[in-house]
Amino acid sequence: MDYPLRPGVVWAGQYRIEQFLGMGSYGQTYRCTDLKNGTAVLLKRAKPSKREIGRRLLKRESEILQQLNHPQIPAWLDWAVHRREQALVMAYVEGEDMEQAILLLGRTYTEQEAMLLILGLLRPLQHLHEAGYVHRDVRIPNVLLKNDKVHLIDLGLACRTGEEDPSRREGEPSGFADSWGPIKYRMRMPDPTSDLYGLGHIFLFLMYAGYSPEEGQEERSWEEELSLQPRVKSWVKGLFESKWRTAVECEQELAHILADYSAGNNE
Template sequence: MKKVLNRYSYSENDELGRGAFGRVYKGVDSKTNKPIAIKFISLDGLFDQQLIENFKQEMSIMKEFNHPNIVKLLDYKMDPQQNIVVIDYCEGGDLSKYLDKNGSMLDEYTATQILIQVVNGFREVIAKGYIHRDVKPANILIQNGLFKLADFGFATKVATNEVLDQQVGTPLYMAPQLLENTAYSSKCDIWSLGIIAYEMIYGRQPWSCRDMKSYLKNIKCYPLRFPIDKAVSDQYKNFVRQCLKVDENQRIGWKDLFDHPLLDTRQIAQKTFKIIEMDDETKQILRNIQYIAQARQLKIQEQFSKYDLDKEGNLDFNEFLQFIQKIDPSLTSNETSKLFNFLDQQRKQKINLNEFQVLFSGNDFSDLKNFAQRIISDLKEIIANNKLNVDQIFHFYDEDKEGDLKLDEFSNLIRRIAPALKPKEILIVFTEFDKNNDDSISLDEFKKIICPQGQNYEKLKLQKLQQQLVAEIKRRKLTNENIFKTFNVSKTNKMNYEEFTTLCRDLVKVITDDEIQQVFKTADKNQDQCIRYEEFMNFFK
């Protein structure tokens, strides 16, 4: 055992962590016999007046705090070779590790209880006239079930309305003003709290972030969205929304934050939940529309208004069909009808712009538990925001130049985006691309996933129409032979257009004349204006 400051003992075997400038050990206070944490900050003879002043300021700030939700400074020493800091020992680790242990996502009650404690710590910080400027899960420690603010290395004194311009903090949790290196106020910590509140519930950041350029663009261009897969109260969502206003002037202030209903333990039982029940097909349709609109930078309100001919803020089915298929031309009328009926909750046979915007812009339709989808989404964001050439990326990682990506080549690509992924996790992402299961990813497979907006929509739509017809035949437990005989009224062993139209309208609830014509032309291989029995069997096999 070693001893420092004539009071604290520790063993080098009890290391708690290490960083670029030092190590932290678990120790014991010989006077109280209580466990403590000892941090050694190595200076290696480096004399930097700014570092010395920063350390003095941090110690001075921490000495002012005596609050159950702030890590307590017990002792410290400054030395030319190393600085020594003695603080509370927090046996529970930090919030980041806590989230990992609990599957990355917490239930709302637990997340709210943590928020209440962290905000209670901030009541003390703000009351003393300080801001933290590096609020993140790793700087929230846990001692005996209490969550405590820690690491005040970037903290500074600030007046109520004072504006600062020094860029400090951790990018993922930094307010956009800090990311842009523009003036900011004490509300920067409120933004960080909002990010943490979102992350605790959904297990991910509200905006995709694999590089700073795309992250800042996403924050500024795309609305805050909440995954629909998890029921979260209106109060919790409101708290996050108020914290994550991009414009500081619109962001909630500290007084209002401290009084927010979410943090009032008396109102926990009064929370209201609005659950959106949606089947997987509808969710997939909205997910694709959302992605295409984002990739093409379409403004939904503008697009909606183009088809709102009477300018009353509503679209009937035919107008809605044109509106939706303008965004995603691969959608069939049957899919659009299903979406229309889902959105038309009041059965008025029209869709209201405001209601559509609330649903479309305020919700995230991606699968919350599908991490492969998140990795793919991040890859799309990086390519789109940095205007990268998809073909060049593919060929760069195609190291053997055989025109495809093997698992090892694909792993090199994915690890540039998510270096912490395990081999079995990379294999799951790989499988999402490898649609024909040949253990390699072709350029076509790669592009279909990465840039679906560049696909042949007509071909994709035809495939879906064909799948819908085949699926309905199977659902009815019919054979292709019986279907042909039933609808080939002329009994000529070849089906004319009128007969085929009757067949399509019987099998599919909503299908347009154009779609029937498209399917007919494709099935009619020899283009003789009728579908022979052999052609029919080949098309519907």
Template sequence: MALKQLKKLFFDRPLKDSVILNHHYRIEECLGMGGYGLVYLCTDVHTQTPYVLKQLRPTKAKKEKERVRFQQEMKLLKSIHHPQIPAFIEDFIIDGQAYYVMQLIEGENIEELLFFQKQPFTELMALQLLSQLLGIVEYLHDRFIFHSDIRTPNIIINDGRLCLIDFGLAKQLTPEETEEIKVRKQDDFFDLGETLLFLLYSQYKGKKKKNGTWLEELTLTNEITLLLKKLLGIDEEYQHTAFIREDLNRAIQSVT
């Protein structure tokens, strides 16, 4: 295990700042290093437009299945055209290394807002943000695309507008893959419920009980409680986004 980590550190070092790729993109900084890829902020040297650039980790690029997976990720992103999802710009290969460029989404992610800035969200604000997020999930699920990683770091807010990023774990299925569709659909629904719960807890002022649950700690309307129970699989699970939309609209009405 130690040798494996050392290899990663040696071979997967981020590109240096100011390096220019494809005669086009100047690396500004490394934004993150996941287990699968390296993500950079870059600038188009001709237009001065900022973008996000993703590189398949060099150690991963040595494996055929990882290269195929990276190609599938790019193919999926190319097929998505939604104003609240980063647009795919282009891809290229340099010295055997695969890269792709996508739109930079400005703003702050929900994790930063909740846990570092301690920003409170009212019930109405939380439900309205969930409504935007559900709109994105509706778009994806209608195309049999499942994000599989809807978490607070991957949700960006800019002046009240919500965007979903990081499709590294996303997968597009065929209508015939019914069992995997069921599993991935419920995973996305659970993530919606968990995100809503994080937002609702932002106003919680009480002392957390050792074995307390959100049902005991949060004072919510019946409509919000029902929505959360079904998203989290406590009650009978939702089978389609349309049913979530109906209950979400009722929940919004219950706090307005």
């Protein structure tokens, strides 16, 4: 039922499928050509197996994107109906996601480079939060890297601040049965601090990309395994403990830390 669309298929008489990009819990994404102007676009359809909840979440994502206008968030372009299906069409952002950069390309990051990436993500999050929404899925697969810029993508689980989790209505399974359950549960809370919590885990992923444990060493906590400057370690813990209620507060603290780096004071 969820078999990807074939390249060459034309959706709604306008969007030609060029490449299947991936499949998430509720949707499939494709790089397409807009036959009206020749530009590349991203088309997202709900997974047919998810039925009503997939269609509802896709429609919600479309409505949220129409309320946003930020250069680091893909722009809404169209809601395209094809036979009995609908699809969300948005601007296509070229680049690799952070997961690919780390796991496939072997990219590593210094402490300062990782903080600069987080600083870049705080800006689209601030725009999202000020519009009244929470992303709820701030993870490395949802961060696109292009040259020196970062983009926040995939608002499929986004909702209004304080709203009931839309993916758990009508008895939908929570999906938190694995060992990452508590982390996912915290990230899915409809509160801006959930997105900041996700940023903390992104930072640790970036730091662990260059970490190699000694042979035979037992697994320890990230505070023990990673050699972070004290102020940086405190900042990461603050993300996990909801020390900052807004992206602006978090950005101000991070800017102070980075200013100290530039001045040569890393303590």
